[in-house]
Each structure stands twice: as C-alpha cells, then as structure tokens.
Amino acid sequence: MTKGNATGTDIANVTLTVAKFNPIKTTGLYTDCTVRLDSPSGRVKLSGPKVLEVTNLAKGPVVFTIQVQPPGLYFPVGIAFAPKSSAKRPRKLSLGAVRANFPAHNVCIEGGVLIFIDGCDSGTANAGFEFYVFIQSSSGDGSLGIIDPGIQHDT
Secondary structure (H helix, E strand, O other), X not given: OOOOOOOOOEEEEEEEEEEEOOOHHHHOOOOEEEEXXXXXXXXXXXXXXXXXXXXXXXXXXXXXXXXXXXXXXXXXXXXXXEEEOOOOOOOXXXXXXXXXXXXXXXXXXXXXXXXXXXXOOHHHOOOEEEEEEEEEEOOOOOOEEEEOOEEEEOO
16 A cells, blocks of 8 residues: 555545653553644544544545654554544444454555555444554664554544
C-alpha cells in the first residue's frame, strides 16, 4: 500500500508529537503527546485534544498517515485497534467489527510514516475506537512506548 493509493479517498495527515516518553517496561504508562491534524480533509477534524472525528461515512474510506515527532527520536513500529465505550456515545462494537473496519492487511510503515485505512463502515456510525500507536525510541536501549489517541465516527 502506498500513500493515497485509492483514487478519491480522503487522506488525513496526522502528527503525534511526543511530550514525555514513557517506556513500557519501566512505567507501564502511555507516552504523553499532542495530536495535530496537518491537512484537514473536510471529513476529519480534531474533536478534543486527542480524538480524530470522521464524518460523512457514506463517502467511503479515509487513509490516515501518522508521523511521530520529533523527527529521528521516535519511530512508529506498529498499531492496534480496539472498540471504545464512553458515556457520551455508549455504542460498543465487537473486536471483529473493529478489525473489519481497520483491516490489518492495509497497515504499513513506509519511510517512518504509519499508514492505515479507516473503512468508514456505515455500521460504525456513532462508534468510538481506540488506536494504540507503538513507538520505539532511537536511544541506545531501543525502548518501546505506546501512544493512545482515538477515532470517533459520526454519520
């Protein structure tokens, strides 16, 4: 998969800037970061400090590209998805429905950029998702950390 491989598909370029790196093995805490949407597609916006909101699901998939900053200090090494339930939007999906919407075979890391597709399945309207970006420090010990932003689907 390459960036923007689907003609007519919206692309949302996101930057995660590490504020405080927390290695998994020593703290068990998430790495603190800021989330920035670099090129709003018209269908994706920031909703709160760390939640990406996707609208107009009927218009089809959105390709997300994730960069981790500062450059050269941290690199994305993987991603995991899980359903989220909140008081505001209590709809919760099974993990199978989440995997169908975020297909693993469409996830890649190319040139230090993590790329994945949000399928915008109409059955996911008003549902929230956690996605965990696994990062590795370029320090000598190669420590791993986890960044925990979210995606919210609206109709």
